Amino acid sequence: MTTAVFFDLDLTLLQYTDDFETIFERALPNAPDGAYEQYVEGLLHAFDHLSTTPYRAGFEAVVKEFDVDAEPAELVSRYHEAELAATTVPDATHEAVSRVAAARPTGILTNGALEMQHAKLEAHGLDEIVDAVVVSNDPDVAARKPDPAIFRTAEESLSAANYVYVGDTYDEDIVGARNAGWEAFHVGTDGPEEPPERVASVEEAARKILD
Ligand SMILES: [Mg+2]
Numbered sequence: 588m589t590t591a592v593f594f595d596l597d598l599t600l601l602q603y604t605d606d607f608e609t610i611f612e613r614a615l616p617n618a619p620d621g622a623y624e625q626y627v628e629g630l631l632h633a634f635d636h637l638s639t640t641p642y643r644a645g646f647e648a649v650v651k652e653f654d655v656d657a658e659p660a661e662l663v664s665r666y667h668e669a670e671l672a673a674t675t676v677p678d679a680t681h682e683a684v685s686r687v688a689a690a691r692p693t694g695i696l697t698n699g700a701l702e703m704q705h706a707k708l709e710a711h712g713l714d715e716i717v718d719a720v721v722v723s724n725d726p727d728v729a730a731r732k733p734d735p736a737i738f739r740t741a742e743e744s745l746s747a748a749n750y751v752y753v754g755d756t757y758d759e760d761i762v763g764a765r766n767a768g769w770e771a772f773h774v775g776t777d778g779p780e781e782p783p784e785r786v787a788s789v790e791e792a793a794r795k796i797l798d
Contacts, residue, residue: 591747595754596697614666676711683793692745694719701725719744733763
């Protein structure tokens with residue numbers, strides 16, 4: 588029986604060298620007080636409403652509310668560049684994903700914007716390793732974790748008898764996967780104390796999956 592494996596992207600495979608407010612300030616240096624909060628509100632609202640251009644919505648909210656001398660499109664482009672530059676994939680994580688992908692149908696299942704998520708995958712050579720990429724705010728997907736619909740789309744993208752998910756966010760990744768009938772490994776520390784599915788790392792998840 589085939590088991591397909593999907594990995595979450597942000598904070599599971601990808602780590603960040605800076606926090607998101609620092610990245611925001613690289614796109615908009617000397618941002619007015621409250622601009623970051625306004626941006627986050629616009630961004631998250633757009634993400635939740637399945638916008639295909641959530642970063643633009645975030646920066647449009649800032650430009651509308653504050654006296655900022657820049658076009659939203661220019662801010663989005665600077666932000667994309669700054670966020671991309673702040674991402675890393677540890678070698679051990681990269682190797683673990685490669686090992687899994689050599690043995691199982693393997694994909695990425697991520698909440699995010701299509702262009703940004705693909706840029707991150709390409710920047711770290713992950714797109715070449717995996718067989719499928721499912722991004723929530725892709726109009727062809729249009730569902731966000733923990734909605735079971737995004738897990739159904741992932742199943743359609745990789746045919747298998749069983750599915751496993753590896754993610755860092757308990758409510759979105761672990762609860763979402765389980766509600767969709769998947770097995771799950773939790774590489775984060777949020778959620779219940781010492782749940783049995785918790786693993787210390789993507790490498791440990793890979794070892795258990797390939798056991
Ligand atoms: Mg994550």
